[in-house]
Amino acid sequence: MLSCKDISHLTSEIIDNELSFSMRIKVKFHLFMCHSCRNFVKQMRATADTLKQLKPKQPNEDEINQQVEKIMGVIKELDPTKHK
Amino acid sequence: MTNYPNEQALIKQLISGDEQAYRHVVKNYQSSMLYVARSIVGTSIADEIVQDAWLSVIKALPKFEGRSSLKTWILRIVSNSAKSRLRKESRQFAAGDAADLEILSSLPSEKFNDNGSWATPPKHWDIASPDALIASEELNNIVRRAIDKLPSLQQSIVTLREMEGLKMEDICKILEISESNSRVLLHRARTKIWQAIDKHQGKENVEL
Numbered sequence A: 001m002l003s004c005k006d007i008s009h010l011t012s013e014i015i016d017n018e019l020s021f022s023m024r025i026k027v028k029f030h031l032f033m034c035h036s037c038r039n040f041v042k043q044m045r046a047t048a049d050t051l052k053q054l055k056p057k058q059p060n061e062d063e064i065n066q067q068v069e070k071i072m073g074v075i076k077e078l079d080p081t082k083h084k
Numbered sequence B: 001m002t003n004y005p006n007e008q009a010l011i012k013q014l015i016s017g018d019e020q021a022y023r024h025v026v027k028n029y030q031s032s033m034l035y036v037a038r039s040i041v042g043t044s045i046a047d048e049i050v051q052d053a054w055l056s057v058i059k060a061l062p063k064f065e066g067r068s069s070l071k072t073w074i075l076r077i078v079s080n081s082a083k084s085r086l087r088k089e090s091r092q093f094a095a096g097d098a099a100d101l102e103i104l105s106s107l108p109s110e111k112f113n114d115n116g117s118w119a120t121p122p123k124h125w126d127i128a129s130p131d132a133l134i135a136s137e138e139l140n141n142i143v144r145r146a147i148d149k150l151p152s153l154q155q156s157i158v159t160l161r162e163m164e165g166l167k168m169e170d171i172c173k174i175l176e177i178s179e180s181n182s183r184v185l186l187h188r189a190r191t192k193i194w195q196a197i198d199k200h201q202g203k204e205n206v207e208l
Helices: A004-015 A021-033 A033-052 A061-078 B005-014 B019-041 B048-065 B072-086 B094-103 B128-133 B135-150 B152-163 B168-175 B179-200
Strands: none
Touching: A004 A021, A004 A033, A004 A061, A004 B094, A004 B179, A021 A033, A021 B128, A033 B072, A033 B152, A061 B019, A061 B135, A061 B152, B005 B048, B005 B072, B005 B094, B019 B072, B019 B152, B019 B168, B072 B168, B128 B135, B135 B152, B135 B179, B152 B179, B168 B179
């Protein structure tokens, strides 16, 4: 039988639906019996879903300007006929 | 920000040397490029690698065949630049990967009793839904700070997989790690972020 610790290792596989059929049965059985693990899986699922909704980091305006300037410089050097 | 009807339109503008198109790509891709470079070569020369990658991107764009998304293609170029730098310096890749796998366990062992049951069961979360977690400015910052604290490979995986929605298969190729390692790293990253949220939700302190 799976322990709570086992479930804590399998949580990502549970929420990403990556368990084999037989493992899924074992996990379901444990979760049916164990309120704490049901809670943990629910919270880990909320954590993963929160990350999915989080906007990726973007560079600030200065960093963007600096990088674009460098790129435009390289383009000009490689092909002086290209307009800005 | 200029909107492009599709990736083809964006690529056409990039090839023609359009500054706005590059501004769009820098704004949306540069952070991921840095994450990937840091994961492979470390922080000190990551920026240099990104600059090398930009040069390769500009040169190779006319030959881009569209077999993957533009972002995946650019991140592969960053990864190749980083790996070729390591080869030049005769350094081994995957050191960071191995270290990540060895050092970090998913949850502290004191969370469990010897028989594997919870010693301190997860507590009730007052703010539990993803919408509510995102809406809380404090928790939003806590999650972002927790991501910043992750080892670089885990940061890359969380960003590319969860936030950018890249396929795990592509991420493994970009970061040159096995599928099973990537899953372990993703799980550990999620667990760390769970701990950060959990710590904020109640009085009990979980060591991060």
